[in-house]
Amino acid sequence: MAHTKRTLCVRNQKRRSLQVPALQLHVSKTAMRASQKDFESALSQVKLLKDPGNEVKLKLYALYKQATEGPCNTPKPGVFDLINKAKWDAWNALGSLPKETARQNYVDLVSGLSSSSDSSSQVKPEADRKQPGYETLVVTYEDSITKIMMNRPAKKNAVTTQMYNEIMLALKAASKDDSAITVLTGNGDYYSSGNDLTNFTDIPPEGIEEKAKSGAILLRDFVDCFIDFPKPLIAAVNGPAVGISVTILGLFDTVYASSRATFHTPFSHLGQSPEGCSSYTFPKIMGPAKAAEMLIFGKKITAAEACAQGLVTEVFPDSTFQKEVWTRLKAYSKLPPNAMRISKQVIRNREKEKLHAINAEEIRVLQERWLSDECTNAVMNFLTRKAKL
Numbered sequence: 001m002a003h004t005k006r007t008l009c010v011r012n013q014k015r016r017s018l019q020v021p022a023l024q025l026h027v028s029k030t031a032m033r034a035s036q037k038d039f040e041s042a043l044s045q046v047k048l049l050k051d052p053g054n055e056v057k058l059k060l061y062a063l064y065k066q067a068t069e070g071p072c073n074t075p076k077p078g079v080f081d082l083i084n085k086a087k088w089d090a091w092n093a094l095g096s097l098p099k100e101t102a103r104q105n106y107v108d109l110v111s112g113l114s115s116s117s118d119s120s121s122q123v124k125p126e127a128d129r130k131q132p133g134y135e136t137l138v139v140t141y142e143d144s145i146t147k148i149m150m151n152r153p154a155k156k157n158a159v160t161t162q163m164y165n166e167i168m169l170a171l172k173a174a175s176k177d178d179s180a181i182t183v184l185t186g187n188g189d190y191y192s193s194g195n196d197l198t199n200f201t202d203i204p205p206e207g208i209e210e211k212a213k214s215g216a217i218l219l220r221d222f223v224d225c226f227i228d229f230p231k232p233l234i235a236a237v238n239g240p241a242v243g244i245s246v247t248i249l250g251l252f253d254t255v256y257a258s259s260r261a262t263f264h265t266p267f268s269h270l271g272q273s274p275e276g277c278s279s280y281t282f283p284k285i286m287g288p289a290k291a292a293e294m295l296i297f298g299k300k301i302t303a304a305e306a307c308a309q310g311l312v313t314e315v316f317p318d319s320t321f322q323k324e325v326w327t328r329l330k331a332y333s334k335l336p337p338n339a340m341r342i343s344k345q346v347i348r349n350r351e352k353e354k355l356h357a358i359n360a361e362e363i364r365v366l367q368e369r370w371l372s373d374e375c376t377n378a379v380m381n382f383l384t385r386k387a388k389l
């Protein structure tokens, strides 16, 4: 099997003491409080706004439908019915986002739009372009770079159902905005601790099989977004990464890591199996032997090891990680965007179909694993704190 190693350039790998920056607990205080009245007032307010553009209108439409009718429940329009298909796609992308959250996101989005149109006579500096409507992410646009930052630092950026949906929305928006490159990173001391294990707890009345089915659709759509993302996609791995946040790195174009980062896929420990196309990308990137140690035995590797094995492009000392990575990315973002996009597509298109098939197959297997005693016991152990990785 051919190894396709990324550029190897390991920097200062001296171990540093783990510095935990002040955690910024992101709790939307109003999240649980968007009343029907707030929602109705947002509905009236939206009519007074100047045209926010198609992308925002689609977001508003999707959140409105989700808030009033719940998950998308209508047949997918035909390919030639472009407008209704775009609306359907936007609604469907919200997956099982709860109605209350959709209502709150709608209210937040309208309030963000109102305040930006109130000050529309002033030219906002690019750094202020924080995009409204996200609860688990901070999405910003600056220097032709869309930055998607996972923002649940107190939970080590564990990925909830809502965060899966918001990352998909943010990627879809970034694929259409005028940014040249897109970056995924984490807030706080972790990049991400992977799937939020409480995703296994809210079992609907229809039973665990239904939950596994909706989880499978969510995960398939999530990974598909990374396979199909049309622009250069960079991961800035600011700290330890676990599970799904590691496996999807094989679908990024470039992975920069802090010297403090570690990479861990404890699937067997959790009674689960590989996802994110890692059963294909990892053996291809690092060779079957190293991939097996990670994916079957759950070996945790350091940033330096991940770089030597080709999963990481370059490691930066933790103390200068942010500065060095953003300086590099700002320079890359000035390259001709169409050329970068086309080069990415030439590289990716050859493999797209295969990656989609691998994603579907991995999820078919994983869906069965979720129903196994091995998986249930492992999740219960974590949630009752008998086990930690």
Ligand SMILES: CCCCCCCCCC/C=C/CC(=O)SCCNC(=O)CCNC(=O)[C@H](O)C(C)(C)COP(=O)(O)OP(=O)(O)OC[C@H]1O[C@@H](n2cnc3c(N)ncnc32)[C@H](O)[C@@H]1OP(=O)(O)O
Binding pocket: 154, 155, 156, 158, 159, 193, 194, 195, 196, 197, 198, 199, 200, 208, 211, 212, 215, 216, 218, 219, 242, 243, 244, 245, 266, 267, 270, 272, 275, 370, 382, 388, 389
């Ligand atoms: C029926 C099927 C439905 C399925 C629906 C899902 C669909 C998609 C599935 C995709 C599958 C992906 C596979 C994976 O990602 S596997 C990896 C899963 N992750 C883990 O197992 C990590 C678990 N976490 C830990 O082991 C530790 O927290 C840590 C990451 C090593 C950090 O330890 P540390 O001591 O530093 O910190 P704490 O443990 O005190 O964590 C701080 C708080 O954060 C909470 N936390 C952290 N990680 C998670 C997590 N993954 N899920 C839920 N909660 C998490 C932790 O509980 C603490 O919360 P607290 O302060 O309230 O106690």
